[in-house]
Amino acid sequence: MVRPEVTSPVEDQLALRADGLHKKFGAVTALAGVSFSIRTGEFVTLLGPSGCGKSTILRILAGIETPTRGAVAIGGKVVNDTERRILVQPERRDLSMVFQSYAVWPHMSVAANVAFPLRYRKVPRSERRGRVTEALRAVRMEEYVDRFPHQLSGGQQQRVAVARSIVGHPALLLLDEPLSNLDARLREDMRVELKRLHLQLGLTMLYVTHDQSEALAMSDRILVMDHGLVLQEGTPEEVYRSPESLTVARFLGVKNIVAGTVAGGSVVEALGGSLPATLAEPMASGAAVAVAIRPDGFSLAEEGSSRPSISGEIRLAQFLGGAYEHEIDAGGTMVIAQSPQRLGERGDTVDLSIDPEAVIAFPADETVT
Amino acid sequence: MTGTVTEPEPGAPPADQPPEAVPAPAGATLWAAARQRVLSFPFGLRVVLSLAVFTLVVLPFYRLILGSFQEGGPPERGPLTLQNYRDTFDKSSDIIGNTLEFAIGQTVVPLVIGVLLAWVVTRTDVPWRGVWEFSTIGLYFIPLLAAGTAWSILLGGRNGMLNEIIRAVTPWDGFDVYSMPGMIFVQSLYLVPLVFLVVAASMRNVSPDYEHAARINGASPLSVFFKITLGVSRPALLSAAVLCFIIGLGSMEIPLLFGFPAKEHVFTTDIFHALRVRMPREHGRASATGVVLLAASLVVLIAYLRSIRHSERYVTVSGKGSQESPTRLGRWRWVVFAACCGFFFLTMVLPFIAVVVGSLLPYIGRPDTELLAQSSLENYRQLSDNPILWRSLKNSLTLSLGSGLFVMVFGALVAYCVVRFKGRWSRTIDYGASLPLMVPGVVMATSLLYTYITFTLPGGFSIYGTLWIMAMAYVVYFLPVAVRQMTGPVVQLSADLEHASRISGAGNLATMGRIVLPILRPALLGGLILAFITYMREFTLSVLLFRSGTEVITTVMYSFYNNGRLPFVAAISVGLWVAGMLLMVILRFVLKARISF
Ligand SMILES: Nc1ncnc2c1ncn2[C@@H]1O[C@H](COP(=O)(O)OP(=O)(O)OP(=O)(O)O)[C@@H](O)[C@H]1O
Numbered sequence: 001m002v003r004p005e006v007t008s009p010v011e012d013q014l015a016l017r018a019d020g021l022h023k024k025f026g027a028v029t030a031l032a033g034v035s036f037s038i039r040t041g042e043f044v045t046l047l048g049p050s051g052c053g054k055s056t057i058l059r060i061l062a063g064i065e066t067p068t069r070g071a072v073a074i075g076g077k078v079v080n081d082t083e084r085r086i087l088v089q090p091e092r093r094d095l096s097m098v099f100q101s102y103a104v105w106p107h108m109s110v111a112a113n114v115a116f117p118l119r120y121r122k123v124p125r126s127e128r129r130g131r132v133t134e135a136l137r138a139v140r141m142e143e144y145v146d147r148f149p150h151q152l153s154g155g156q157q158q159r160v161a162v163a164r165s166i167v168g169h170p171a172l173l174l175l176d177e178p179l180s181n182l183d184a185r186l187r188e189d190m191r192v193e194l195k196r197l198h199l200q201l202g203l204t205m206l207y208v209t210h211d212q213s214e215a216l217a218m219s220d221r222i223l224v225m226d227h228g229l230v231l232q233e234g235t236p237e238e239v240y241r242s243p244e245s246l247t248v249a250r251f252l253g254v255k256n257i258v259a260g261t262v263a264g265g266s267v268v269e270a271l272g273g274s275l276p277a278t279l280a281e282p283m284a285s286g287a288a289v290a291v292a293i294r295p296d297g298f299s300l301a302e303e304g305s306s307r308p309s310i311s312g313e314i315r316l317a318q319f320l321g322g323a324y325e326h327e328i329d330a331g332g333t334m335v336i337a338q339s340p341q342r343l344g345e346r347g348d349t350v351d352l353s354i355d356p357e358a359v360i361a362f363p364a365d366e367t368v369t
Numbered sequence: 370m371t372g373t374v375t376e377p378e379p380g381a382p383p384a385d386q387p388p389e390a391v392p393a394p395a396g397a398t399l400w401a402a403a404r405q406r407v408l409s410f411p412f413g414l415r416v417v418l419s420l421a422v423f424t425l426v427v428l429p430f431y432r433l434i435l436g437s438f439q440e441g442g443p444p445e446r447g448p449l450t451l452q453n454y455r456d457t458f459d460k461s462s463d464i465i466g467n468t469l470e471f472a473i474g475q476t477v478v479p480l481v482i483g484v485l486l487a488w489v490v491t492r493t494d495v496p497w498r499g500v501w502e503f504s505t506i507g508l509y510f511i512p513l514l515a516a517g518t519a520w521s522i523l524l525g526g527r528n529g530m531l532n533e534i535i536r537a538v539t540p541w542d543g544f545d546v547y548s549m550p551g552m553i554f555v556q557s558l559y560l561v562p563l564v565f566l567v568v569a570a571s572m573r574n575v576s577p578d579y580e581h582a583a584r585i586n587g588a589s590p591l592s593v594f595f596k597i598t599l600g601v602s603r604p605a606l607l608s609a610a611v612l613c614f615i616i617g618l619g620s621m622e623i624p625l626l627f628g629f630p631a632k633e634h635v636f637t638t639d640i641f642h643a644l645r646v647r648m649p650r651e652h653g654r655a656s657a658t659g660v661v662l663l664a665a666s667l668v669v670l671i672a673y674l675r676s677i678r679h680s681e682r683y684v685t686v687s688g689k690g691s692q693e694s695p696t697r698l699g700r701w702r703w704v705v706f707a708a709c710c711g712f713f714f715l716t717m718v719l720p721f722i723a724v725v726v727g728s729l730l731p732y733i734g735r736p737d738t739e740l741l742a743q744s745s746l747e748n749y750r751q752l753s754d755n756p757i758l759w760r761s762l763k764n765s766l767t768l769s770l771g772s773g774l775f776v777m778v779f780g781a782l783v784a785y786c787v788v789r790f791k792g793r794w795s796r797t798i799d800y801g802a803s804l805p806l807m808v809p810g811v812v813m814a815t816s817l818l819y820t821y822i823t824f825t826l827p828g829g830f831s832i833y834g835t836l837w838i839m840a841m842a843y844v845v846y847f848l849p850v851a852v853r854q855m856t857g858p859v860v861q862l863s864a865d866l867e868h869a870s871r872i873s874g875a876g877n878l879a880t881m882g883r884i885v886l887p888i889l890r891p892a893l894l895g896g897l898i899l900a901f902i903t904y905m906r907e908f909t910l911s912v913l914l915f916r917s918g919t920e921v922i923t924t925v926m927y928s929f930y931n932n933g934r935l936p937f938v939a940a941i942s943v944g945l946w947v948a949g950m951l952l953m954v955i956l957r958f959v960l961k962a963r964i965s966f
Pocket residue numbers: 025028029030048049050051052053054055056057100210
C-alpha cells in the first residue's frame with residue numbers, strides 16, 4: 001500500500017472531498033457538477049426532493065457508480081478521478097453504506113449479515129460475536145440474531161442494514177434514507193441512536209434524506225440539492241433561517257410564497273400591508289418580489305404597537321400537538337400561520353404582526369425556477 | 370453563510386487539481402488504466418467465458434466444416450476436395466427422404482398432442498389438470514432408450530407381446546414398431562413434454578379476456594381455440610416445432626433401435642455406421658453428412674427467425690387468469706378426460722408394465738402361461754454380477770453430476786454477464802452459448818470428436834477416448850438450457866446485494882462465491898437436477914464418443930440390445946424409469962421448482 005501523501009493540514013482534516021461530479025444516464029443528467037467536502041467526524045446531510053441525485057452521489061462515493069466527470073478523495077487519498085483515470089474499487093475504500101433498498105442478503109441470517117464486514121476488516125474471530133451484538137443492540141434488533149431476512153419486516157431489515165454498516169466502525173459511513181421505513185417512534189429512537197454512535201465512535205457520516213425535520217435535527221451541515229446541483233450549504237440554522245433561493249425556502253418547509261413589491265429600504269408590500277423583510281439581494285424600490293414567509297413568524301399584533309401588521313380572517317384552525325396551525329385569508333391570499341397559542345376562532349378577523357426574520361423577499365423571476 | 374459550492378473552498382486546491390495522493394506521470398497513467406481494465410473482473414470474466422465458449426462451441430464447428438472439405442475427413446487434414454459430399458449424396462438418395470420423413474413426422478405429431486394437452490391443462494375445466502400436467506412433464510424424465518425398449522417389447526415385429534396378443538384374439542397382424550410409422554410414433558410420444566412445456570408456458574400468459582371477448586362476439590369454443598388461443602401462442606408453437614425438428618435431425622435412439630431392423634436409415638444412423646461400425650472408418654463422409662444436417666437446421670432456424678420477426682405483436686397482457694379456466698367443455702369434459710387417461714396409459718402405464726414384465730422373462734415372446742411361468746429375478750441377478758454395467762453406472766453418475774455442476778455454474782456466469790455487463794460482447798457470448806440448441810446432437814458429437822481426436826495436451830495426455838471429451842459434449846449440449854434457466858433468477862438478483870458486499874470489503878471473486886452463487890443456489894439446484902436427468906438419458910453423444918472403459922449406462926443398454934438381450938435392457942430400463950420418476954417428484958414437491966425450458 002502506498003502511504004497517502006498529505007498536501008496540507010486542511011486536507012488532513014477532510015474525510016471526504018468531491019470535486020465537480022457530473023453524471024449522465026444516457027440523456028438524463030443526474031448530477032450537473034457537485035462539489036463539497038466533509039471534515040473528519042462531521043455529520044453532513046444531503047437534502048433534496050426525489051430524483052435530485054442524492055443516491056447517485058452516494059453510489060459514486062462508494063465506487064459502485066462511476067461519474068461521467070469529476071474526482072473523489074477519501075481520507076486524503078484520491079479514489080476516483082476521471083481526468084487521471086484513477087478508480088479504486090469499492091472494497092478498497094474503507095467506507096460502508098446503508099442502501100435505500102436495504103440490500104440485506106437473503107441467504108444469510110441476521111447475525112451472518114452483520115458479521116460479514118468484520119471478516120474483511122480483519123477483526124479477530126473472538127471479537128466478532130461481541131461486535132455483532134453491539135451493533136444489533138444499537139438498532140434494537142438483538143433478539144433477532146438467528147432470523148433470516150424473509151422472516152423480518154421491511155423496517156427490521158432496514159435496521160439490520162444499519163447494523164451491518166456500523167459494525168466495522170468505518171472511516172466514512174454513507175446512509176441512504178436509512179429510516180424511511182420506520183414508524184414515527186422508532187424513527188425518533190433511531191435518530192438519537194445514530195447521533196449517539198456518530199459522537200461516540202467519532203464516525204464521519206453522510207446522510208441522505210428528503211425529510212427536512214430529520215435533516216435539521218441531526219446534521220452539523222446540510223447540503224440542499226435539486227436537479228443534480230447543490231443549491232445551498234450551511235448549518236441547519238443557516239439554511240433554515242436564510243435560504244438563498246425560493247426553492248431552498250420551499251424545501252425547508254416554507255409554505256407561504258406570496259407576490260409583492262419592494263416599497264423601499266427593506267420593506268415589502270404584500271398581503272395588503274407593509275412588511276419589514278430580509279431582501280435576498282439588493283433590489284430597487286418598486287421591483288416585483290416573491291415573498292417567502294415562514295409559518296412560525298406570525299403572532300397576534302400587540303395593541304398600540306408601532307410594528308406594521310396585516311389583518312386577515314381565520315378560515316381553519318388545527319391543533320397539531322405542539323402548536324396550532326391556522327389558514328388565514330389575508331386580503332384574498334391564503335397563508336398558513338403556526339403559533340404556540342390559538343390565534344383566534346374560525347371566522348375571527350385578527351391583526352397579525354410578522355417577524356421580519358421570517359420574511360424573505362426574492363426577485364420575482366425566481367418563481368419560475 | 371457559505372459560498373456556493375461549485376466554487377472551490379478557500380485553502381483547498383482548485384477543482385482541476387484534486388488532492389494529490391498517488392503520483393502518476395502521464396505515460397504510467399495510461400498503462401495503469403489499461404492494466405486496470407484488463408485485470409478488472411468484468412473484463413476477466415468475459416475473457417474466460419469467451420475462451421470457454423470458443424473451445425467448446427466455435428472451434429469444433431470450424432473443425433467439422435473445414436474437415437468436411439478435406440480429403441479423408443477432419444482427422445487427416447488432407448487437400449481440399451468435394452469428394453466427401455459426393456459420397457454423402459451418392460449412396461443416400463433414400464436416406465434424405467427418410468431423414469425428412471422422420472424429422473417432420475416427429476415434429477407434427479407431438480405438436481398436435483402437446484398443444485392439445487397444453488390447452489386442456491391451462492384453458493379448460495377438465496378434472497385432474499394438475500395430474501395431467503405432472504405426468505406429461507414426467508415423460509421427459511424417462512430415458513428415450515427405456516421407452517424404446519418398452520415399445521420394442523410390446524410391438525417389436527411379430528414377437529412383440531402386444532402383437533402376439535392381437536394376433537391371437539383378432540384377425541389383424543398388429544403393428545410393427547420396426548417401421549417408419551413406428552419410429553415416428555414412439556419418438557413423438559416422448560417429445561410431447563417438450564412441446565407441452567413451451568406451449569403451456571405461453572398459453573398461461575394469454576389473458577382469458579381475449580377468449581371471453583371472442584366468445585362474447587359470437588365465436589364458438591372451437592374457433593376461439595384456433596383463432597385466439599393458438600393465434601396468440603403462435604411464436605411458442607413455432608419455437609416448439611423448430612426444437613422438435615432439430616432434435617429429429619440429430620437424435621440417435623429410435624432410429625438406431627427401430628430403424629436398423631426396419632432398414633429405414635437416416636443421416637444419424639449413417640454417421641453412426643460410418644464412425645463406429647464400418648471399417649475403415651469413413652470420416653470424410655461422416656463429416657460431410659454432419660455439415661448437411663447443420664445446414665438443414667440452419668435453414669429451419671432462419672425461417673423461424675424470419676417468421677417471429679414481428680413477435681412483439683404477440684406480447685400479451687398476462688392476466689391473473691392462469692387459475693381460471695375460460696373454456697367450459699360441457700359434456701365434452703368427460704371425453705377429454707378419457708383421452709387424457711388414455712394418453713397417460715399409453716405413455717406411462719403400458720410401457721412400464723412392458724419393461725417390468727420383460728425384465729422378468731428369459732426372452733420376449735407370446736406372453737402365455739408357459740413363458741410367464743419362467744419369470745424370475747434371474748436377469749437382475751446376472752446384471753448385478755456384470756462389472757461393465759457397474760462401471761458404466763459409475764461413469765454415468767460421475768459425468769452427469771460433474772458436467773451438471775459445471776454447466777449450471779457456467780450457465781449462471783453467462784447469464785450474469787448478459788444481465789450485469791450488457792453490451793455487445795456479453796451478447797456475443799450468449800449467442801455462442803445458445804448455438805448448441807440449434808445444432809443436432811449428432812453434429813455436436815462429431816465436431817467435438819474431430820476437434821480433439823488429434824489434440825494432445827503437453828505430456829502426451831489426450832482427452833480423446835476419456836470421460837473428459839464426453840463431459841465436454843455434455844456441457845455443450847445442456848449449456849443453452851442452463852443459460853435460459855439461470856437468466857430469470859439472475860435478473861431478479863438486485864445488484865445492490867453485490868454492492869453491499871463490495872463495500873463491506875469483499876472483492877469480486879469473494880462476492881461471486883459468497884453472495885451471488887449462494888443466492889442462486891435453489892435455481893442452480895433445480896437446473897442441476899434437470900441437467901442430471903438429461904445426461905442420464907443421453908445417448909446420441911455418448912454412443913459416438915465412448916470407448917471401452919468410458920461406457921455409460923445408455924451405451925451399455927444399446928450393446929445389450931444389439932446382442933439380442935432385450936430382457937437385460939428391460940431390467941436396466943426399470944431402474945432408470947423408477948429413478949427418473951423419483952427425481953421428478955423431488956424436483957416438483959421437495960424443491961418446488963417449476964420445470965421450464
Ligand atoms: N441507472 C439509471 N439509469 C437511468 N437513470 C437513472 C439511473 N439511476 C438514476 N437515474 C436517474 O438519475 C436521477 C437521480 O436519481 P437518484 O437515484 O440519485 O435520485 P434520488 O435523489 O436518490 O431520489 P430518491 O429520493 O427518490 O431516492 C433520477 O432522475 C433518476 O431517474
